[in-house]
Structures are given as C-alpha cells and as structure tokens.
Amino acid sequence: MSRETPESRLESRPDSRRAIPDRLSTPGARLLRSWEALLLAVAVAIFVANCFASPYFLDPWNLSDATFNFTEKAMIAFPMALLIIAGEIDLSVAAIIALASTIMGMAAEAGFGTPALVLVGLGVGLVCGAVNGTLVTRFGLPSIVVTIGTMSLFRGIAYIILGDQAYTSYPPGFDYFGQGYVFWVISFEFVLFAALAVLFGVLLRRTSFGRMVYAVGNNPMAARFSGLRVGRIRFLLFLMTGLLSGVAAICLTSRLGSTRPSIALGWELEIVTMVVLGGVSILGGAGTIAGVVIAAFVLGMVTFGFGLLNVPGIVMSIFIGLLLIAVIALPRLAARLAPRRA
Amino acid sequence: MLSSRPERDGPTALVDAPPVLALEGIAKSFPGVKALDGVALALYPGEVTALVGENGAGKSTIVKILTGIHQPDAGRILLEGAETAFPTAEAAAAAGVTAIHQETVLFDDLSVAENIFLGHAPRTRWGLIDWRRMNAEAREMLARVGATIAPETRLRDLGIASKHLVAVARALSIEARVVIMDEPTAALSHKEIEELYELVERLRAEGKAILFISHKFDEIFRIADRYTVFRDGALVGAGHMADVTEDDLVRMMVGRSIEAIFPVRAHNVGDEVLRVVGYSHPTEFADINFTLRKGEILGFYGLVGAGRSEFMQALFGVTEPAKGAVRIDGKVAVIRDPAQAIAKGIVYVPEDRGAQGAIRAMPIFQNITLPSLARTSKDGFLRLAEEFALARRYATRLDLRAAALDQELGQLSGGNQQKVVIAKWLATRPRVIILDEPTKGIDIGSKAAVHEFMAELAAEGLAVIMVSSEIPEILGMSDRVIVMREGRIAGEYERAGLTPETLVRAAAGIGEAA
Numbered sequence: 001m002s003r004e005t006p007e008s009r010l011e012s013r014p015d016s017r018r019a020i021p022d023r024l025s026t027p028g029a030r031l032l033r034s035w036e037a038l039l040l041a042v043a044v045a046i047f048v049a050n051c052f053a054s055p056y057f058l059d060p061w062n063l064s065d066a067t068f069n070f071t072e073k074a075m076i077a078f079p080m081a082l083l084i085i086a087g088e089i090d091l092s093v094a095a096i097i098a099l100a101s102t103i104m105g106m107a108a109e110a111g112f113g114t115p116a117l118v119l120v121g122l123g124v125g126l127v128c129g130a131v132n133g134t135l136v137t138r139f140g141l142p143s144i145v146v147t148i149g150t151m152s153l154f155r156g157i158a159y160i161i162l163g164d165q166a167y168t169s170y171p172p173g174f175d176y177f178g179q180g181y182v183f184w185v186i187s188f189e190f191v192l193f194a195a196l197a198v199l200f201g202v203l204l205r206r207t208s209f210g211r212m213v214y215a216v217g218n219n220p221m222a223a224r225f226s227g228l229r230v231g232r233i234r235f236l237l238f239l240m241t242g243l244l245s246g247v248a249a250i251c252l253t254s255r256l257g258s259t260r261p262s263i264a265l266g267w268e269l270e271i272v273t274m275v276v277l278g279g280v281s282i283l284g285g286a287g288t289i290a291g292v293v294i295a296a297f298v299l300g301m302v303t304f305g306f307g308l309l310n311v312p313g314i315v316m317s318i319f320i321g322l323l324l325i326a327v328i329a330l331p332r333l334a335a336r337l338a339p340r341r342a
Numbered sequence: 343m344l345s346s347r348p349e350r351d352g353p354t355a356l357v358d359a360p361p362v363l364a365l366e367g368i369a370k371s372f373p374g375v376k377a378l379d380g381v382a383l384a385l386y387p388g389e390v391t392a393l394v395g396e397n398g399a400g401k402s403t404i405v406k407i408l409t410g411i412h413q414p415d416a417g418r419i420l421l422e423g424a425e426t427a428f429p430t431a432e433a434a435a436a437a438g439v440t441a442i443h444q445e446t447v448l449f450d451d452l453s454v455a456e457n458i459f460l461g462h463a464p465r466t467r468w469g470l471i472d473w474r475r476m477n478a479e480a481r482e483m484l485a486r487v488g489a490t491i492a493p494e495t496r497l498r499d500l501g502i503a504s505k506h507l508v509a510v511a512r513a514l515s516i517e518a519r520v521v522i523m524d525e526p527t528a529a530l531s532h533k534e535i536e537e538l539y540e541l542v543e544r545l546r547a548e549g550k551a552i553l554f555i556s557h558k559f560d561e562i563f564r565i566a567d568r569y570t571v572f573r574d575g576a577l578v579g580a581g582h583m584a585d586v587t588e589d590d591l592v593r594m595m596v597g598r599s600i601e602a603i604f605p606v607r608a609h610n611v612g613d614e615v616l617r618v619v620g621y622s623h624p625t626e627f628a629d630i631n632f633t634l635r636k637g638e639i640l641g642f643y644g645l646v647g648a649g650r651s652e653f654m655q656a657l658f659g660v661t662e663p664a665k666g667a668v669r670i671d672g673k674v675a676v677i678r679d680p681a682q683a684i685a686k687g688i689v690y691v692p693e694d695r696g697a698q699g700a701i702r703a704m705p706i707f708q709n710i711t712l713p714s715l716a717r718t719s720k721d722g723f724l725r726l727a728e729e730f731a732l733a734r735r736y737a738t739r740l741d742l743r744a745a746a747l748d749q750e751l752g753q754l755s756g757g758n759q760q761k762v763v764i765a766k767w768l769a770t771r772p773r774v775i776i777l778d779e780p781t782k783g784i785d786i787g788s789k790a791a792v793h794e795f796m797a798e799l800a801a802e803g804l805a806v807i808m809v810s811s812e813i814p815e816i817l818g819m820s821d822r823v824i825v826m827r828e829g830r831i832a833g834e835y836e837r838a839g840l841t842p843e844t845l846v847r848a849a850a851g852i853g854e855a856a
Contacts, residue, residue: 020737022707022730024746207722208715215712219701225660225692226712226766227681285703 035279039294042327046298050305057308064185068255070274070300071189072248073267074292077274078200079241081292084275085204086237087217087284088143090132093245094267095154100124100249102158105167105259114173121250122243128154129242133235143238151268158261167259178255189251193296196244201289213237217284274299277324298323360423361386362551363408363439363520368417370403377403380417381577383570385520385551390542392566392583393555396595396813396846399572401555405524408553409441410434438519442509442526448497455480455493458512483511487541503534510541514548521545522553527561539565557645559588559852571595588852589843596813596842604818605797611821612636614672615805616688616774618657621666626652627829630666634774634805639796641820642809644849649829650809651693654776658690659683670773684713687773691763691780693809695756699763702752706744707733709751710766736765741791757788764792768799775799776807781815793819813842825849 031037050057057063076093083090100121107120128150135146180188204210215223216230224230253259278295280287299320306316361384370378378400385391395401406412407419410428418425421437428434448457455477456463464475480493489507497505506526513521523542527535542565545552556562562569563583570580571594579594614635621630627649634640642650656663659677668675670686677683683690692698701709710733711718718728733747740761744754751762760780767775777796781789796819800806810816816823823840825833825848833848846852 020734020742020744021746022734023748206724208719208724209722211708211712211715211724214704215701215708218703219697221698222701223712225658225680225690225698227679227684228712229679229681 036288036291036294038330039277039279039291039298039327042323043294043298043301046301046305050301050308053305054308057305060185062304062308064187064190066300066304067187067190067193069303070296071187071193072252072255073271073274073299074193074296075196075248075251076241076244076267077271077278077292077296078196078289079237079244080271081275081278081280081287081289082200082204082210082213083143083237083241084272084280084282085217085284085287086213086234087220088136088234088237089147089272090129090143090238090241091147091268091272092128092132092150092154093241093248093271094264095151095158096125096128096242096245097249097252097264097267098158098261099128099154100246101253101259101263102161102167102261104249104253105170106161108170108174109167112171114171117171117174118177118250121253122246125242125244125246125249126239127242128245129239130235132242133238136238137231137235155261162259162261168257170254170257175254175257178251178253178257189255192247192251197289197293201293204289209233209236214285217281217286219285270299273320273324277327359386359388361420362422364420365404365407366418366420368404368407368414368419370400370407370412370414376575378407378414378575381572381575382580383553383577384580385553386568387519387551388546388549389567390546390552390554390565391568391570392562393553393570393572394562394591394595395572396811399595400575401572402524403575404572405441405522405553405555408434408439408520408522410439435516438517439522440513440516440518440520441522441524442506442513448505448509448512450496450498452497453493454484454491454495454497454500454508457497457508458483458493458515460512462516479515480511483515484508486514487511487544488537501534503537506538507541510545513545513550518550520551520553522555524555525557526554527556527558535561557850559591559850562591563588592843592846592852596846604814605794607639607797607800610801611638612803615670617669617672619667619669621653621656621663621668623649623652623656623661623829624664627656627826630831632824632831632834634807636803636805637800638821639800639806639808639819641816641823642807642826643811643813643816643823643845644826644832646811648826648849650826651778652829653826654690654778654807654809655692657683658688658776660690684770684772687771688776689713689767689770689772689774690776691767691778693778693782695760695763700751700759702759703750705748706737706742706751706754706762707747709762710736710769713766714769732769733765736769737762739768740765740795755788757791760788760792764795772804774805774807776809778809779811780808781810781812813845816845817842827851 080090080093103124104117104120107117112120132143132147132150135141135150136143177188182188182191204213212223212228212233215226215228216233220230252264256263274295275287275292276282277298278287278292280291302320302323303316306319364382364384366382367380368378368382369380381400381404383393383404393401393404403412407414408428410431410433413429419427426437428437428439449460452460458480459476464472464479466472477493484491484493484507487507487510489504489511491500491504491507497508500508510521526538542552542554554562554566566583568581569583569586569591571578571591573595612635614633616634618630618632622628630653632640644650652661655661657668657677659679659682662678668677675686677686677688680690696702701712707729711729714732718725718732730747737744737747742761742765743758751759754762764780780796781792793815796806796808808819817837817840821837823835823837823845824831825835825845827849832851835844
C-alpha cells in the first residue's frame with residue numbers, strides 16, 4: 001500500500017493538505033521497535049546462554065525434548081491470547097484438561113478406541129468452554145470470577161470421579177499424539193503447535209473476526225455501537241479456548257500415558273504468563289500471536305536450560321517471575337527515560 | 343407562579359450586605375472552546391442566587407472554578423472582600439464552599455456519619471476515629487437539616503433525596519458559608535422537591551449564601567432572591583428576582599441573532615423513509631410518534647435529561663423499547679440490536695464520542711471500516727487495500743486532518759475524531775443517520791465543517807435526525823424541530839417562523855399551566 005517514501009510525502013504536502021497517506025512508517029521500521037523484537041533478543045540471549053551453560057543443550061534430541069515443555073501450554077495460550085485481547089480471561093483451562101483427561105480415561109476403561117477418545121477430549125473441552133461462555137455472556141458475570149469458579153468445579157468433578165486412583169490403560173495408537181514423531185526429531189506435538197500458531201496468527205491478523213476481537217477488547221461499548229455482536233464474539237472465544245484445552249488434554253494424556261486428577265495443576269497461570277510475556281496487554285486490546293510464540297520458546301528454553309543445570313524448580317519460578325516483571329517494566333522505563341517528543 | 347413565593351420581611355436589610363463570595367472577570371478556555379469570558383457572580387449571605395443559562399452557557403465551568411476543580415485563566419475570586427484562590431478542591435472546602443451536585447458526590451459504601459465527617463472526623467486521644475462522638479454529632483447535623491436518618495445507615499440504602507440531605511448535613515459540618523446546588527431537583531419526586539425547598543429555606547435562615555442552578559423556572563421564581571444569567575460563557579444579566587419576569591429571563595438566555603454561519607440549504611424533501619409509532623420505554627420515554635422524510639433534517643431539542651438520547655439509542659437497538667413500532671419505507675422493521683439497525687440503514691453517531699463512538703487505540707482506517715467489514719473483507723479475510731480505499735474516500739470527503747490513515751485515532755483532535763466517527767457511519771451507506779450532539783466539545787472550525795457536511799448529506803437524499811441542545815444549531819440546520827420534555831414530545835414545529843423563545847418555553851414547560 002505504501003509505495004510513498006517519506007520524501008515524496010513531504011513534497012506533496014504543501015499543495016494538497018487533503019491527501020492523507022495510508023501509513024506513517026514502513027512495516028519494517030515498526031517491527032524493529034516492536035515488543036516482539038525485544039522478546040526475540042531475549043530469546044536469543046537465553047539460547048546462547050544455554051549453549052555455554054551445558055554442552056548437551058545443542059543436541060537435536062535434547063532440543064526436541066525441550067519443546068514438550070511448552071507445546072501443550074502454547075496450544076492453549078493461542079486462544080487465551082485472543083480471549084485476553086478481547087478483555088476476558090479463562091483461568092479454568094488447566095481444570096478443563098483434568099476433566100477432559102479423566103473422562104477420556106473413563107471412556108478408555110469402557111473400551112472405546114482412539115478416535116472415540118479424541119472426540120471425547122474435544123467434546124469435554126467444548127462443553128466446558130460453552131459453560132464458561134454462557135455464564136459470562138448470558139449472565140454478564142466477570143470472566144475472572146466465573147472461571148475461578150469453574151476451575152474448582154471442573155477439577156472437583158475429576159477428583160470425585162478418580163479420587164486417588166489413576167487411569168493408565170489407553171488403547172494402542174493413542175500414544176502417538178504425545179509421543180509420536182512426524183519426521184526425525186520433529187514431534188507430532190511440535191507440528192501441531194506450529195500449525196496452530198499459523199492458524200491463530202492468521203485468524204487474529206488477517207480475518208475480520210480478529211479485527212473484531214481487537215475492537216471488543218479496546219472498547220466493548222463502541223464495538224457494540226458499531227454493530228458488532230460482542231456477546232457472540234466472546235462466547236466463540238470461550239468455546240475456542242475450551243476446545244484447545246481439550247486438544248492439549250489429548251496430547252498431555254497421551255504423552256504421560258496416565259490420568260490423575262492433579263494433572264496439569266497450576267498450568268493456567270503458566271499459560272497466562274506466556275500470553276502476557278508475549279506482549280498481550282492484560283487490559284485487553286493489544287497483542288500478537290508472534291509474541292506468544294516467542295514467549296513460549298523463551299519459557300521452554302529457560303525451563304529446559306535450568307533442568308540441564310539441575311537448578312531446583314523453585315529457583316526457576318523465581319527467575320521466570322523476575323523475567324516477566326523485567327520484560328514488562330523495561331519498555332515503560334525506557335519510555336520514561338527517553339526525552340519526551342513534542 | 344410568582345404568588346407562590348413566600349413573603350419575606352426586610353429585603354432592604356439584606357441588599358446592603360456585602361457578598362460572601364464574589365467572582366470578577368473570570369475567564370476560562372479549554373482547547374478549542376472559550377467556556378467563560380469575563381463573567382462576574384456574587385453570592386450574598388442569607389440569599390439564594392439562581393444561575394440561569396442554556397446548556398453550554400458556562401454554568402458547570404463556574405461551579406468547577408468555585409469548588410477548586412478548575413483554575414480560571416483570568417479574573418479574581420473575592421472571599422469576604424479579600425482576594426483569594428482555590429488551587430484545589432480542599433482549598434475551596436476549607437474556605438467554606440461546598441457543592442451538592444446532580445449526582446451527589448458521596449461514598450455509597452460508607453455510613454451516613456462517615457460521609458458527613460469524611461476528612462474531619464472527631465478523634466480520640468489515641469488518634470483513632472471517635473465513633474460515638476461522630477455518630478452523635480452526625481445525628482445533630484441531620485436534625486438541623488430536618489432529616490430522620492440513622493447516622494449508621496449505609497448511604498447505598500438511601501434515596502436520592504436523602505442523599506441530598508446528607509450532603510447538606512456535610513456542608514453544615516464543615517461550616518460552609520457558600521452552598522452550591524447544581525440542579526438538585528433533577529432526579530427528585532414532587533414531595534422530595536418540597537422537602538428540598540424547606541431545606542433551602544433553612545440554609546437561608548442560617549445565613550448561608552446559596553447558588554441555585556436550575557432549568558425550571560417555577561422553582562427559580564419560588565426560592566431565589568437574585569438571578570444571574572450566562573449566555574455562551576458571558577454574563578448577560580443579574581439582579582433581583584422581584585424585578586424580572588419569566589419572559590425577561592428567557593430573552594436573556596437566548597437573546598442572540600442566529601447569524602449566517604450556517605450553510606444555506608435547498609430544502610428538497612422527498613418521500614417518507616422512517617415512521618416511528620408509539621415508542622415507549624418503562625422509565626425513559628413514552629409515546630414517541632414522528633415521521634422522517636428523505637433529504638430532511640429533523641432537529642430534536644430539549645433539556646439535558648429529556649430522554650432524547652435514550653430514545654435514539656432505543657431506535658438504534660442498543661436498548662429495547664417496551665412497545666412501539668418502526669416502519670422503514672412503509673414496512674415494519676424489527677430492530678433488536680445495532681447490527682440489525684445498521685442492516686436496515688439506520689445509524690447512530692453517539693453523543694459520548696469517547697465511550698461509544700471512537701476506539702481511540704485503534705488506527706483511523708480500522709475505526710472507519712469496523713461496521714463495514716463485511717463489505718471490505720472477502721470470505722472473512724481482511725483486504726487491506728479495500729479498507730484503505732474506503733477509509734481514504736470518506737476521510738477526504740470530511741476533510742480529515744491526520745498524519746496517516748494508520749495513525750491511532752486518539753492522537754487526533756476532538757473535531758477530527760468526530761469526523762472519523764461520522765465517516766465510519768457514512769461508509770455503511772445509511773438511509774437514516776442520527777447525529778447526537780454532533781458538534782459538542784469540538785472547535786468552531788470543525789463545527790462549521792460538520793454543519794456543511796450535514797447539509798450536503800441531506801441534499802444527497804439522506805434523512806438526518808439531529809439531536810442538539812444548542813438553539814442556534816437547531817434553528818440553523820433543521821427543516822423541522824421536535825421538542826422533548828420529560829420523555830415525551832412537547833411540540834413539533836416547522837422551521838419557518840420558529841423562534842428561540844418557543845423552543846425554550848416548550849422544553850421547560852413554561853406557559854402550560856397558565
């Protein structure tokens with residue numbers, strides 16, 4: 001669209017003040033100043049640090065293993081990013097995994113095959129998403145409260161069904177989703193993660209639905225006055241988040257080969273961390289899928305690098321917490337230090 | 343109405359008393375708007391001064407200066423004859439100036455006593471709040487204003503009238519010398535209004551200087567001793583109520599010539615586009631009937647709170663009306679949400695641009711194309727080239743001033759933001775456009791551009807509804823004018839021969855009882 005160079009724009013200005021250029025700066029220049037660029041630098045730094053820290057880090061199979069640290073969480077982080085951009089949040093995602101995994105376990109005990117289990121996983125995810133979406137959009141309840149409630153509800157049901165038992169007998173073939181490799185070191189989960197990244201990236205950036213998500217998150221009232229069906233958009237996002245939680249439940253259950261009610265405990269906060277670290281505004285209205293992808297890599301590499309160095313888990317949480325605060329504070333500090341433009 | 347004013351003895355004794363608070367030569371400008379231009383206002387002990395003026399005359403601004411919220415650009419504030427300044431709200435309160443607003447500024451979740459003594463609660467020796475003394479003193483204050491409210495009651499549980507009483511009790515507790523009442527009766531029932539009058543009498547008897555702002559002439563004539571009239575941010579008259587009539591005040595309020603700043607329009611009114619029959623809402627408006635024709639500009643005048651915006655938003659499907667029907671081109675149309683209204687060709691440019699019209703953090707072009715995405719996209723995928731083309735077309739038509747179409751909307755001036763919001767609606771190619779206070783808070787230049795554009799749209803056959811509280815705008819732009827009062831249509835007038843006085847009378851309900 002913007003074939004105009006800054007110079008030609010200046011030349012044309014005195015004559016025709018009505019002519020407004022489409023774009024202010026080139027896409028490239030904007031990319032350089034973006035959050036994603038900053039995050040990518042952090043990712044590279046951590047990658048390099050990991051290379052020096054452990055001689056085993058660059059081994060292809062090790063790197064492949066490392067991806068399992070984030071692929072399942074990232075699958076949920078994508079729809080969660082859309083949800084947070086739209087000004088909502090879903091804290092019940094990990095509980096949906098637990099419930100979906102439990103009901104898949106029941107179905108497996110009852111003798112259902114792999115295709116049926118997949119349908120069960122996706123179905124439970126959709127139903128849970130629909131419950132959240134209905135409570136938020138129909139009854140106008142705040143999503144943070146609703147999903148804290150359903151977080152206990154969904155996992156509570158899993159506990160009632162399983163108690164301290166575990167389902168461990170899954171049909172042959174079911175292990176492919178979490179343990180299969182498509183090509184050499186490239187796992188099925190990684191391929192799925194990459195495909196979902198592209199899918200959600202396109203959905204958010206290239207479709208009118210994505211545009212509406214930004215509009216709803218920035219100003220729900222103005223969006224409604226512009227003829228957007230705000231409730232329907234929010235409901236769809238909850239449905240999507242539920243569905244992808246079901247997908248993650250299938251992958252995780254398949255990878256572990258067992259289901260306990262405590263499965264994926266605490267993941268909701270790790271997923272929200274991933275989304276926020278990826279530059280999605282917790283207040284809604286801004287963020288990209290590219291940022292979430294980079295954040296997923298950053299978190300995955302930190303976890304894996306520390307694992308190689310035998311750093312205790314608690315130190316790892318401290319580091320991730322500090323990283324989150326630092327990355328969020330940095331741009332604001334920079335803005336404060338930079339001389340104010342008129 | 344004059345006869346209903348209670349007789350008071352010895353007004354001559356009060357006339358000579360110096361004012362408690364006097365403002366001289368006060369000027370205040372906001373970006374693009376001169377809100378006050380050298381006005382004066384004097385408030386006398388034991389007297390009620392009514393401040394009268396149209397919407398936008400500068401009444402709210404003077405209240406904000408008196409209460410330390412705004413600082414004047416020029417002029418003097420004299421307290422008991424000595425020059426002073428109210429740099430903060432605290433400073434104004436310390437000087438004894440207190441305001442009771444339309445939406446009273448109190449804290450719903452605190453008790454009545456806490457509200458009365460907030461910031462100056464009695465303390466115990468240990469520096470803690472002395473609850474017993476506070477409640478006792480609160481009870482005393484409430485008794486002084488004639489209220490029978492328990493000091494421990496949570497404010498949330500009180501009605502608006504009782505909240506006013508609490509606000510007045512608070513005013514007494516901080517030893518207020520000046521009490522500002524900004525449309526205190528706007529939300530009150532008849533009985534509550536009577537109680538408020540008694541309260542005003544009580545404050546007057548205590549020697550407080552009272553500034554009473556109201557649109558209702560009957561109450562002004564009933565309780566005020568003096569009047570001050572503002573028009574377009576300037577002082578046009580002040581004096582004793584005894585020396586003026588309703589007609590005098592109305593003339594002072596509107597007395598200006600409608601100058602030729604409005605575009606000359608060819609009135610080519612065509613066929614009926616819209617017919618509204620018996621639109622009613624449980625609380626906001628009732629029995630609205632009118633028709634709108636192609637190429638017509640229909641003005642809706644009324645006081646703030648007359649239900650005009652509420653009705654327009656119901657017509658646009660934001661709120662559902664309890665009953666009533668809409669016909670578009672003679673066919674019954676069901677409108678349950680804005681999406682349906684837009685599909686039927688009705689669009690609404692809201693009054694509250696920041697909250698309802700503009701999405702400030704998004705680029706200009708995305709704001710313009712938002713309701714038209716179905717047209718600019720293909721199979722659900724965005725086509726940026728189409729979007730920029732559409733945005734450019736309407737931005738150019740409205741003479742938008744911006745650095746680029748992908749600039750954030752929030753970086754533009756108010757007038758240019760309004761142009762983007764209008765462009766957004768025109769891009770949907772509507773048949774009926776509702777403009778709610780289209781030139782509120784924008785600079786003169788943008789105002790003229792919006793007016794010119796409105797005329798152009800009508801000339802092209804668009805049917806325009808313009809809600810406005812500015813009489814010159816109503817008279818300068820409309821082919822026909824509907825006046826609303828208290829949720830109902832109070833009158834419908836052809837433009838020819840319509841005078842400002844007629845509008846003001848219809849809006850305020852003057853001369854109805856007579």
